[in-house]
Amino acid sequence: MARDTWFETVAIAQQRAKKRLPKSVYSSLISASEKGLTVADNVEAFGQLGFAPHVIGAQAKRDLATTVMGQDISLPVIISPTGVQAVHPDGEVAVARAAAARGTAMGLSSFASKPIEEVIAANPKLFFQAYWLGDRDAIAARVERARAAGAVGLIVTTDWSFSHGRDWGSPKIPEAMDLKTIVKMLPEGLTRPRWMWQWGKTFRPPNLQVPNQGAKGEAGPPFFAAYGEWMGTPPPTWEDIAWLRELWGGPFMLKGVMRVDDAKRAVDAGVSAISVSNHGGNNLDSTPASIRALPAIADAVGDQIEVVLDGGIRRGSDVVKALALGARAVMIGRAYLWGLAAEGQTGVENVLDIMSGGIDSALRGLGLASVHDLRPEHILVPPGFLRPLGLPSDTGA
Ligand SMILES: Cc1cc2nc3c(=O)[nH]c(=O)nc-3n(C[C@H](O)[C@H](O)[C@H](O)COP(=O)(O)O)c2cc1C
Numbered sequence: 001m002a003r004d005t006w007f008e009t010v011a012i013a014q015q016r017a018k019k020r021l022p023k024s025v026y027s028s029l030i031s032a033s034e035k036g037l038t039v040a041d042n043v044e045a046f047g048q049l050g051f052a053p054h055v056i057g058a059q060a061k062r063d064l065a066t067t068v069m070g071q072d073i074s075l076p077v078i079i080s081p082t083g084v085q086a087v088h089p090d091g092e093v094a095v096a097r098a099a100a101a102r103g104t105a106m107g108l109s110s111f112a113s114k115p116i117e118e119v120i121a122a123n124p125k126l127f128f129q130a131y132w133l134g135d136r137d138a139i140a141a142r143v144e145r146a147r148a149a150g151a152v153g154l155i156v157t158t159d160w161s162f163s164h165g166r167d168w169g170s171p172k173i174p175e176a177m178d179l180k181t182i183v184k185m186l187p188e189g190l191t192r193p194r195w196m197w198q199w200g201k202t203f204r205p206p207n208l209q210v211p212n213q214g215a216k217g218e219a220g221p222p223f224f225a226a227y228g229e230w231m232g233t234p235p236p237t238w239e240d241i242a243w244l245r246e247l248w249g250g251p252f253m254l255k256g257v258m259r260v261d262d263a264k265r266a267v268d269a270g271v272s273a274i275s276v277s278n279h280g281g282n283n284l285d286s287t288p289a290s291i292r293a294l295p296a297i298a299d300a301v302g303d304q305i306e307v308v309l310d311g312g313i314r315r316g317s318d319v320v321k322a323l324a325l326g327a328r329a330v331m332i333g334r335a336y337l338w339g340l341a342a343e344g345q346t347g348v349e350n351v352l353d354i355m356s357g358g359i360d361s362a363l364r365g366l367g368l369a370s371v372h373d374l375r376p377e378h379i380l381v382p383p384g385f386l387r388p389l390g391l392p393s394d395t396g397a
Pocket of ligand 1: 110282
């Protein structure tokens with residue numbers, strides 16, 4: 001009899017990922033930084049928001065479809081860009097297939113393990129994500145490769161703060177998957193035979209190169225070489241963002257905006273979308289949950305650009321809360337990575353189904369017919385919940 005692969009919540013996908021992955025790979029997915037305050041707040045904050053459901057008045061049909069950066073999507077949830085090197089041999093291609101099967105778009109990390117051309121073949125609704133890495137010529141070359149491959153949008157992530165310490169310790173990521181490393185990692189791998197077998201079948205170890213940092217058709221630099229170059233690259237200015245936006249010309253998202261003043265500058269720089277995000281709590285620890293910062297940003301710029309949120313989304317009702325507080329859509333990170341680790345493409349599809357099922361159920365409870373009808377009054381926001389950052393009255397900066 002076929003193994004039952006289905007899971008009913010993201011929490012169960014996470015448990016399964018923990019069981020399936022070697023400890024170091026699982027802990028790379030957990031990531032976070034310093035004391036883990038931000039990553040915890042991202043999730044806990046959603047639990048503090050409430051609903052007030054109706055007993056009668058539910059709509060027979062609920063509409064989940066929307067658009068983001070010019071793409072029609074069948075639910076307001078898209079795949080956030082992440083590097084998923086050792087999670088699954090099919091990596092981002094499996095994620096792209098799952099997103100396409102469920103009618104949604106995908107952000108592809110510039111640190112992804114698969115070349116953009118292969119991933120786009122599986123899902124043409126693809127936004128390429130670039131870091132500020134190297135000089136303008138190098139960045140332009142990468143972006144032009146993405147354009148030639150058919151990327152329909154660009155996501156630029158500038159919030160990375162190179163915070164490397166974790167109170168619970170960081171996993172050791174090898175420089176390369178050479179024979180010496182494989183032998184060293186064997187004992188850990190043997191505790192996870194299913195994962196070992198998945199890779200064993202492919203006759204190649206996880207690829208620690210980043211193909212989208214190089215030219216088309218090349219293997220790309222090793223992860224650490226690219227990371228080192230990134231650390232040495234002078235951080236971008238608003239003029240740099242405006243330059244890249246101009247060069248790209250199409251739908252353009254600045255990811256990692258947490259403050260109203262930055263959101264307004266992003267509008268001035270010509271972006272078409274922002275993601276209110278703290279990089280899933282992987283950056284400057286003690287940054288509040290992104291959902292706490294969202295309403296002030298949506299109020300300030302939501303009528304000029306598309307406002308997306310990411311960070312802490314684990315269920316469909318979280319998506320509904322984010323939309324009610326001003327997001328057009330959300331992006332998910334760990335949730336789909338756990339699904340991928342648990343069951344490959346099917347697991348990512350399962351996670352997207354959990355999201356659409358949860359959105360549908362919440363709309364039904366609230367008596368709404370569409371995600372477009374969600375408003376702040378549909379959510380109970382407890383006193384002291386919000387963290388409007390970067391308002392003109394702020395003394396913080
Ligand atoms: C393992 C991991 C790798 C990530 N890699 C990237 C990346 O390469 N580029 C990027 O813009 N964001 C990256 N992120 C951040 C996600 O895109 C997203 O902002 C975050 O995961 C959202 O929070 P969530 O995991 O709680 O959903 C990464 C996150 C994780 C957990």
